[in-house]
Amino acid sequence: MRPQDAGTLRGRCPTSLVDLPPGVAPERPADGLLSVELRWMDGRITSVLPVADAQGMVLPRLVEPHAHLDKAFSWTDYPNRSGTYAGAMEANMREHRTRTADRVQERSERALALAWRHGLRAIRTHIDSLGPGAACSWEVLTERRQQWKKRIELQLVALVPIAHWSTPEGEQLASQVAAAEGVIGGVIEPPCRGRAPRQALRHLLALAERLGCPVDLHIDEASEHPAAGVRQLLRVLSTMEVSVPITCSHASSLSLLNPGSLRRLGERMAEHHLQVVALPLTNGWLLGRRGQATPVQRPLAPIRQLRDRGVCVAVGGDNVQDPWFPGGNLDPLALMAMSVPLAQLAPWDEEGMAPFSTDAARLLGLAWDGVLRPGAPADLIHLPAGGWPELLSTPPQRKVLAGGVWVQD
Ligand SMILES: [Zn+2]
Structure with missing residues (x-):
């Protein structure tokens, strides 16, 4: 021995x-x-x-429930010094158009090596899955997933506008996602009014259910139209049975609801087993901006209020040195150090470590819950x-x- x-x-x-x-x-x-x-x-x-x-x-060892390894470390070449959501999207699109397999390989390998040394055992990464850089990103990250599986469990999420899942190309992408035991993702942006977002969500959920893929949405990442996306999602869920796990990543604008509305919404989210990934760093950086003023409103998923209603909430790091956030380094302890003051969390309380450990593991459906x-x-x-x-x-x-x-x- x-x-x-x-x-x-x-x-x-x-x-x-x-x-x-x-x-x-x-x-x-x-x-x-x-x-x-x-x-x-x-x-x-x-x-x-x-x-x-x-x-x-x-x-x-801990879990990162929300990352973007395909674009990690791209800030230097594609900075977004305005710090706005629109600026981040524009820089991301420029980056995506120049993306190559070699770049994704270099970024993801650097990210995984850091995650390994910092004590992560699983990472769920979203991948830009529509446009010229999509194919090479999937090719590299499915390979990385295999290469690293004994050290870090990597979950791959296809990130596209939700309407894409209703197209023939979306159906094709979904088969690829299912083959990689991946997750159906998507962005739903406010104000998400009317029937179109509901139709797109219904199609996405039916597809995920048919293929047995979990769902993880970028939803209500905004400083206005509080909970517009989650309300649409709940409306759709009240008309169909879905058994695959559904995660609402960001859910930041929920914090702008009044306490009574938030309590009722949290109850409905718990009834439908919706899970939430709160992302304090990217939200703190991008949202609530009012020109050059120091922000007084900081939209962030109301972690404690949702947990009190029985919603499973995990905290994630999101972007790592890319146009959406200039910092971050896949270090779960650094993430805790920054999130505890931003969200006023108390890890020493009875369930205080859950969003960083056991609830993150549960949300990702990992075999081990993280209890020693x-x-x-x-x-x-x-x-x-x-x-x-x-x-x-x-x-x-x-x-x-x-x-x-x-x-x-
Ligand atoms: Zn994200």
Whole structure:
């Protein structure tokens, strides 16, 4: 047996991310961090037991529920210094027209290498899937998915305007998506009034249902027309049965609803099992702009209100150094460090880590929920010097264990 096939680690872990044996029920620590000893062998955890005292912090390897690897690191060549949504779209279109397989290869490989070192175990990436750069992006990313599958699970989402799914080319793309075990995506932009968006959504959902593909929409990424897209989606869902999981990415304008409307909308979203990916960094950068003024309104998915109504909400990083957002580096801990203050989250609360871990895993339909227990993958992030302040500092030092083997820097 190689020495790395078995190991032991002590550290403090958020209580919601450890499953202790029956009958072992230590008192919940005030900071939500339980001292545990983890043992593993042959890539699997063999025991998780509380200990009197431990240093540092331990987390499971984490999940990125929303990325765009096809355009990562393109800001330098295609910047959007105005910081507006329209400016980002224009730069993205220019980038897309010049896209080559070599560029997508270089970008995605760089992104995956960073994600691996930073402790991600799964990434859902949207791919621009209409236009001259679509074919090469799919070709490269389906190949990357195969190449990386033992290290990082990659989910591919076809991103097109929703009406595209009603065309013969859309049908063809859907078969390609299904063959790659991918996700049917789409952009629905406000004000999305009238029958046309509902017809497009109905067609998209029927196609996804027929092929058994999950759905993940860019919806209500806006500073106006609050929840216009989600309302249309709910209207369609009230007339048809859909069993595949449906994710609403962004859902930013929902935060502009009054509390009563938001509560009722959240209830209907939960009834229809809609899931939400909140994207604080890209939204914080692009939305709520009023000329040169400092923004006083920051549209962002109302994470806590939706969770209170029973909606599964995960937090994602979205764009990485592309026209939509100049920062980001596929680091789940840096994402936490920035999202906690932006969304006023409390990761030390009982369910506070869920949007960054277990709910992200559930939303992606991953085999492992991300809770450390015997039989779970020996997949850890270890912060040798760490409590919450160190975790929320950028970027904290860490070591990553994947399948029971320490990842080399
Ligand atoms: Zn996105």
